[in-house]
Amino acid sequence: MLKNPHTKAQTKVLCVIGHPIEHSMSPVMHNAALKELSLDYIYLAFDVPPKDLEKVVIGFKKYDMKGINVTIPHKENIIPYLDQIEPLAEKIGAVNTIKNLNGVLVGKNTDALGAKKALIDAGCNIKDKKVLILGAGGAARAISFALSEEIDELFICNRTEKRAFRLAKAIEDKMKIPATGKDLSEGTLKSLLNEVDILINTTPIGMYPDVNESPISKELLTDRLFVYDIIYNPLQTQFIKDASEIGCNTLNGIDMFINQGALAFEWWTDKKPNKNTMKEKIIEILGKK
Ligand SMILES: NC(=O)c1ccc[n+]([C@@H]2O[C@H](COP(=O)([O-])OP(=O)(O)OC[C@H]3O[C@@H](n4cnc5c(N)ncnc54)[C@H](OP(=O)(O)O)[C@@H]3O)[C@@H](O)[C@H]2O)c1
Known part of the structure; x- marks a missing residue:
């Protein structure tokens, strides 16, 4: 169920894909920062098994998924499906962040x-x-x-x-x-x-x-x-x-996680997120576990 009651037809969608994905902290971290800046985006998580990766990427491209984080086990295998890759990500051989520029998927490594x-x-x-x-x-x-x-x-x-x-x-x-x-x-x-x-x-x-x-x-x-x-x-x-x-x-590892998320957030939205908000949200969730 969507937690943001204000999503509408124009709301832009961001997401993380991985397999498994249910323990990812990315949705709570990004949605907290989006909400604070009143940006009309929502960030979701999708469990994508390796066999589905190609068709999911094709769908994201076509249906204008604005930004995608990539986590285990797809960081290397996603590269052949991208249109462009930044030099550092190419050297590393792994992508954890993608921006969809009107159907052109660009990959970078913010880890x-x-x-x-x-x-x-x-x-x-x-x-x-x-x-x-x-x-x-x-x-x-x-x-x-x-x-x-x-x-x-x-x-x-x-x-x-x-x-x-x-x-x-x-x-x-x-x-x-x-x-x-x-x-x-x-x-x-x-x-x-x-x-x-x-x-x-x-x-x-x-x-x-x-x-x-x-x-x-x-x-x-x-x-x-x-x-x-x-x-x-x-x-x-x-x-x-x-x-x-x-x-x-x-x-x-928390600051690495927040930094990689903040770099992705800024690339997608052109706005700097509040890293303290992101950190507080993660610590709140981890504290409840
Ligand atoms: N803070 C952050 O933002 C952040 C970002 C990315 C990852 N991480 C964390 O970093 C860790 C690794 O992630 P990854 O993406 O690099 O995973 P990965 O690509 O699967 O690599 C895991 C590495 O750990 C080794 N390893 C796994 N289990 C082991 C064991 N029982 N004993 C000895 N070595 C073992 C593997 O060795 P083999 O080559 O022998 O399999 C491999 O070198 C995870 O805990 C992940 O949560 C944190």
Whole structure:
């Protein structure tokens, strides 16, 4: 059922597609910001299984869906159905935001800039630093490319080692900084943690409902690390709790999520959303869970 009682025939529609989608926070975040600015839009969520992706995109294009967020598992597979793709999204190989310009679908990646801005706004100096990323999936790709514009060296540790190699090679080839892909074993992590300044978790380990899990044992952490976990449900993962107890500066995933949403919102509507409203709404919903 639509929650906005004021929608009418002219109301413009925005949405997120993914599979599954019922846990997405994007509708509450965007609708809160749209309502505050009295913009005549509504933001919906659609569960789109992979087999339906092409026909859904064709329908959105034809029936003037103004903006689309794309989440797991479609961020890479959607690219062939787009008319244009921005250079950073092309390098990353993943799109999380689409704008429909009168039937021309343009894709960009706002996860990348959203994650980088969150890190910088949290007071983390990324310039010339060595970074270790846990995971080599879509979010890891976006963050790797965004940070590689400024950092000195990148290490990627992943459960499936060959995926870490592939991402490291892409970073070296396209971003021209040293990048190394490795496994996710305790021995490998122990040796790398002596070398790096910033440690970022992009795996889902510790995400609701497995809230007692952590991608790395507490004993391996030292207080000189800046620890960033891009999970935002829960807001304080076990990884963030362990790192805080040791004395590390830490950052959770909520600001990345809000930043990527705010960049999309502004691109679609030409209006800046109130990020505090977006954040309050998400914290309210997470608090009720
Ligand atoms: N804050 C935000 O705005 C934001 C944005 C995007 C994503 N995220 C979060 O980031 C996480 C990853 O998203 P994604 O889009 O990158 O997903 P993805 O493309 O599916 O990648 C997941 C990565 O995590 C690894 N992984 C998964 N389960 C694991 C396990 N049990 N043990 C070790 N490694 C494991 C995978 O390794 P393999 O290669 O071995 O499968 C892969 O490298 C999710 O928790 C998501 O909610 C947050």
